[in-house]
Amino acid sequence: MYNLILKDFKLGVPLIYLIMPFLTGALMFIPGWIYFIVLLYFCWITMPNMFGGFRAQNDLMFTAMMPVTKNDIVKAKVSVIVLLELLHIVIAMIFGMISINLYTNITYYFFEPHMGFWGLCFVMFGIFNICFISIYYKTAYKYGEATLVSIVAAMLFAGIAQWIGIESSYVHDIFYGAGLDRTALQASILIAGILVFIALTVIGYRIASKRFPKVEI
Amino acid sequence: MLALDIRNVSKKYKNFELKDISFQLEKGYIMGFIGANGAGKTTTIKSILNLIHIDSGEVRILGKNLAEHELELKQEIGFAFGDVDFHNRSKVKTLTDVIKKFYKNWNDDTYYSYLRKFKLDENKKISELSTGMKVKYNLALALSHGAKLLILDEPTSGLDPVARDNLLEIFQELVGEGEISILFSTHITSDLEKCADFITFIENGQIVKSAEKEAFVETYRLLSGKESQLSEVKELLISYKKNSFGFTGLIHADDFDPASGINAAIPSLEEIMIYFAKKEDMYV
Structure with a gap:
């Protein structure tokens, strides 16, 4: 499995996709922006391009002829997606922390980049993953439907979460303006978000690993 | 093994x-x-x-x-x-x-x-x-x-x-x-x-x-004869082509009677492939 991940990073993931987290992460410096968009760029750009590359290079057949199990093929691809997502989210978090300290006097209309917000981002990626991974492995090469459905699902979640954050004063109080008193609450939202991300990704992987063995290569 | x-x-x-x-x-x-x-x-x-x-x-x-x-x-x-x-x-x-x-x-x-x-x-x-x-x-x-x-x-x-x-x-x-x-x-x-x-x-x-390989090609014979001879072997041929001189056709060696007077040769692999493909066409 480790060899398959290495294979993808050496052959299927061009350097630009490892630089992208820094480029999109830098958007965290736009004061008071909709920061969900920073991570959505991964879904809009990196994912379809990367999977288009896999298809163009006949990666599926290449991999299927190696002495590896079909389960490992799915597990490795899911790991590559998760590793790239973590890279995007961690770099955005670091840039977000700098951004918050840089602009001390602005009013955030959209979510402030505190821990609670990053928890929501993990949930967004989890929703993206369960949709993308499960749909993609119906064929293991058609990525259009998987990309479309997963992006719409992730954007709907982000849009609804943001709308509630603005409309509901209760939710607004939780996510906006992190004081020391709210660090515990924010951290627990982050942890809950991470757990949801793990759960949704694992479910996506399970569905995919049931579907992939039936695929004709 | x-x-x-x-x-x-x-x-x-x-x-x-x-x-x-x-x-x-x-x-x-x-x-x-x-x-x-x-x-x-x-x-x-x-x-x-x-x-x-x-x-x-x-x-x-x-x-x-x-x-x-x-x-x-x-x-x-x-x-x-x-x-x-x-x-x-x-x-x-x-x-x-x-x-x-x-x-x-x-x-x-x-x-x-x-x-x-x-x-x-x-x-x-x-x-x-x-x-x-x-x-x-x-x-x-x-x-x-x-x-x-x-x-x-x-x-x-x-x-x-x-x-x-x-x-x-x-x-x-x-x-x-x-x-x-x-x-x-x-x-x-x-x-x-x-x-x-x-x-x-x-x-x-x-x-x-x-x-x-040798046994494979020897299983077949490529016949070439006059059009009048075609009727004698037509039913036994895998397939055949007519030309201005008569016909050429592929036959299983077992089905061929050397006494018939029709010229027979060992076919090449290509000829075997072509006549079998022609057989498919004949049934379409």
């Missing part, structure tokens, strides 16, 4: 069907797998590599069932697809570095000796290699991980005669020591006349015949 033993493999698609495919390849020999485009060669090869799910039947490689020992057997199989490129924007060196990690018997010395022998530059990109070089690169990879069975799908298609001849010599060299076996699909039958020991002929998803 059998390097490859395919037993009653069937696979049904919407518009095509592999019907009860069976053939065997002895260890240390080259088998030519011939058939027209669309006859089922690649589908059969995909079933040997477990890339498609067969509806019934069994594939055994080096005495072991493929479905049960897939990973272990894939360590022993080398492959080359003449018309499919993988990661062709990568350099040979990069691709090899990735591939070698999957094989427990990988031998760097063997790999570099084949690179030298085949004059392969590992700093070139796959897309910069000629078709023949790509096949040689795949052979170098297969031999470096100690593959015992080479499955080659149309490896000589698109090659010039010099490159083809060169590749055929390499194939013969490889099986020389009796350890390596080659299944080699092609529609260029002259290649097989040069190097194959056995021939398996597939037509419309069914194996017509699988036999030792």
